[in-house]
Amino acid sequence: MTTVAVPQVPARLGRFVLRMFRPHIYVTYGLLWVLALEGSASAATGTAWRPSGATWVRVVSVVLVLLFLRMLDEQKDLAHDRVHHPDRPLVTGAITAAELRGAMAVIAVVVTVLNAARSASAALLILASLAYGLFLAVLERLSPAVRDRQLLNLAITYPVQVLLGGYVYGSLVAAGTVTADWRGAALLALCAGVFLHFEFARKTSWEAPPGARMYSVDLGPRRSALVTAGFAAGAVGFQVLLFAPQGPLRLLPCLAAVLPAWGTRRFLAAGRGGWPVPVAMGFVVITYLALAVGAVLPL
Structure with a gap:
């Protein structure tokens, strides 16, 4: 078991993020996705739209959930990566499962607090995405078919993206910005x-x-x-x-x-x-x- 001094953890997590969650890709994707979905929800009804403080809460929440899911994937894929990707951070010990789980717990608290400050509905919707991701981790461990059959895996895992999109749209509905x-x-x-x-x-x-x-x-x-x-x-x-x-x-x-x-x-x-x-x-x-x-x- 790898023992890591607490002061080293932020730097190790930072290196993990820069390598496995490249900000210029994932952050850009999360930003554009939220802006496009929120803006289009208003534009489709003919309503004028401008980004607001709530918009940036949704952007931060979506990006953090994507990071949560990426950390979860790193743990789910450990056995496969040991064979096919031996240079991955979790395989080499550059990061540990305990460090990733600790960071995931922090992310869960942050997104819950951010959204609860706006509405209970938004908090529940974002938590549903996290909960589904954890459910998938258990399901893939129990079912080799779900884990190894690519198309079946996509059918089971894609709904987490639907839940994230539903969070953006649902939080707009809860705020009264659009009507469902x-x-x-x-x-x-x-x-x-x-x-x-x-x-x-x-x-x-x-x-x-x-x-x-x-x-x-x-x-x-x-x-x-x-x-x-x-x-x-x-x-x-x-x-x-x-x-x-x-x-x-x-x-x-x-x-x-x-x-x-x-x-x-x-x-x-x-x-x-x-x-x-x-x-x-x-x-x-x-x-x-x-x-x-x-x-x-x-x-």
């Missing part, structure tokens, strides 16, 4: 399409190294590519459903569809290598950024 209706479900479906396009893109390849957890292993490269493209198309379709009645300028974020279209063509034409992941990441960034900006501008 079908557009909330459509917005969550839009975000699902954006996220799942990237999720499939990063795990779609013509080749698969030993031990790789790839959707293209289960579906085959071509079908995995079509599913990847299909999620992007679905995201664009929900944008049309939500914003077309407000005029063509509201559909400018749909132009980001050029990226997955190009990515699909490039992947299928190459016949080797992986999906161009930076292009898929660009689709996420441009779509969410355009939705957030469009919600602010009087189009």
